[in-house]
Amino acid sequence: MLDIGSAAARLDIVDLASPRMPRATWSVKSRTRLAEHTLADGRVTEEGIADAERAVRHCVRASADKPVEALIAYGTSAVRDASNGARMRKRLGEAAGVRIGVLTPRDEAAVAYHAARRWHGRGGRPMTTVDIGGGTIDVATGTGTDPGRVVSLPHGAARLTRQFLADDPPTPAQLAELRRELHETIPPALRRVESGHPLALSKVLRQLAVLTESTPDAVVRRPHRLRLKGLAEWIPRLAELDHRKRAKLPGVSRSRGKRILAGAIAAEVIMESLGLAELEICPWGLRQGLVYRFLEARTRTRADALDLVGTLFD
Template sequence: MRLAVLDIGSNSAQLQVVDVSAGAPPLPAHAVKEPTLLAEELLPDGTLSEAGIERVAAAVTRAVDAAVRLGVDHLYPFVTAAVRDAVNRDEVIDRIQASSGIRPQFLSGEEEARLTYFAARRWYGWSAGRLLLADIGGGSMELVLGRDVEPELAVSLPLGAGRLTREHLTADPPTRKQLKTLRRHVRDTLSEVLDRLRWEGPPRRVVATSKTFKQLARLTGAAPQRKGPFVTRELAVADLRAQIPRLAGIPAVERAALRGISRSRARQVVAGAVAAEVALSALDVARVEVCPWALREGILLRHLERVADTPALPLQPLTRHPDATVRHLRPAEEPAPT
C-alpha cells in the first residue's frame, strides 16, 4: 500500500509518500515540495490575497499530480494555520478543490499538537519516559507534555515564525526595538501555559520538531539532512542564543547563505529563533533533541493504527479528476485522535 500526506502550510505544500509494509516504520519513499509563501499574502483584514490563493491552489495541483504519477493509493491532504486561520479560508479551500480535484481538511491547533506528539512518542518509544515536545510552524507554536499514547497537556499558541515576523519584525533586518517587543510578546503569551507545564513536573526528555528547529540545529552545527533520520541532532539553547544577534544583524538575503537556512524561510528565521530561545529558556531547558518525525508522520501512524484494528477495505485509486472518488482526511475519520 502506498500512502501519502499533503501538508499545505505557510511556506510550502509538502507531499510525503510512504510505502507501507507490516512491521516497517513509515519512512518516506518520495517527497515533493511546492512553494506557497502564504505569509507574504496575508492582508491586514486577515484574508489571503488573490495572488496567495492562486499560488496555493497551483502548488496543491502540482503536488496532487505528483501523487498520481507516484501511484499513491490513499492521500490525506490538510491545511495548517496559514489557511485555517484565514478569514476567507472557505474560499481558499473551494479554489484548491476546483484546481486540484481534492478538498483538504483542516486540523485544529490542539489536534496538530497531539498528532505531532504521537509521532515523537513512536519514534523514541516507551523508554523515553515523559516527553516535552515543542514545535514552531509558520502560524503557531505547539507545546505538548506526556508519557502515554495521549498527552497530559497539548496546547497551540499563535507564536509561529511567519506570524511573528509579519506582526513584529517588519523591518529587514529588524530593529532592536522590534526584537525587544517580540521577546516581550512571546514571554507574555507563554505565561498562559508555563505554570501548568511546571506543575506537571519535569520531563525526562525534551524534543523539538518542525523545519524551524531543524534549521536552527543545522545552523549551530548539527548534521545535515542528507545524513539521514537516524543521526542524533541536538540544539543547545546557549548556542541558539549566541546566533540570534548574527541572524538579526543581517538582511534575509544574507541569512539565506548561512548554513542550514533556506531561502524561503530566511525572513522568518529570526522570529523562529527568538520564539524558540524564549520558550526553552522559560521552561529551564538547556538542550533539545530534534525529532525527525512530526505531524505528517503522526497522521500516517494514526491511519496505520486504525487500519490494524479494523477489517481491510478496498482502496480507491487516487485521481485528481473532480468526478472521481477521492479519499481525504475527514474530522470523523482518520487520523483524528480518540
C-alpha cells in the same frame, strides 16, 4: 498524503505494507509562498491563493501515474488560520480533487506528539515536544502515546514576523516589542507544564540546530541537539542581517530566511521558561503522525481508515 503549508505543498506516497515505520516511497514538492502572501489581517492575497493552487496541481499531476489507495490532503496553520481560509480551502480542494482538511491546533500538536513518541520510544517516561510552526507554538507533554497536556499559542514564526518585525532587518524597538510579547505570554502559559525528555519537531528548530551547531570549517547537516547557549549567541547576529543574508547561512532555507529570527527568539523564551538547556531534534512530526493514525485505523478496515480522515479533520 498532501501537506499544504506556508512555504510549500508536499505530496508523499507512503507504503503502508512496510513492516517498519511506513516511509515515503515517492515524493514531490512545490512552493506555495503562502507566508509571503499573507497580510497583517490574516488574509491571503489572490496571488498567494493562485500560487498555492498551482503548487497543489503540480503535486497531484506529478503523481497521476502512481497507484494509491487514498489521497489525504490537509492544510497547516497557513490555510487554517487565514481569514479567507474557507474560500482558499475550496479552491485548493478543487485543484487537488479532494477535500482539504485542517486540524485544530490542539489536535495537530497531539498527532505530532504521537509521532515523536513512536520515534523516541520509551513509553511511560515523561516527554515534551516543542513545535514552532508558521502560525502557532505548540508544547505537548505526557507519559503515554498521546499527550496529557497541550499548550498552543498563536505565536508561530511567520505570524510573529508579520506582527512585530516589519522592517528587514528589524529595528531595536521592534525586537524589544516582540520580546515583551513573548515574555508576557509564554512563561505563564507553560507555568504548569512539567517537562520531560525534550524533543524539537519543527523545521524552524531543525534549521536553527544546523545553524548553531555548524562551524566555519564544517556544516552539521544532521544535528542531534539545539542548545540554548548557541541559540543565544546567534540571535543578535541574525537580528543584524536581512532575510536574504540569513538565507545564505548554514541550514537556513530561502523560505525561512524571514521567519528564522522570530523563531529563534521564541525558541529561546520557551527553553528558558521550561528550564531546558537543549532540545533533541526529532525528524518525525505531523506527517508521520497522520500516517500512523491512518495505518492504525486501516488495520481494522479500509472504511475505518477513511472514516478517520473525516472525523480527524474539520
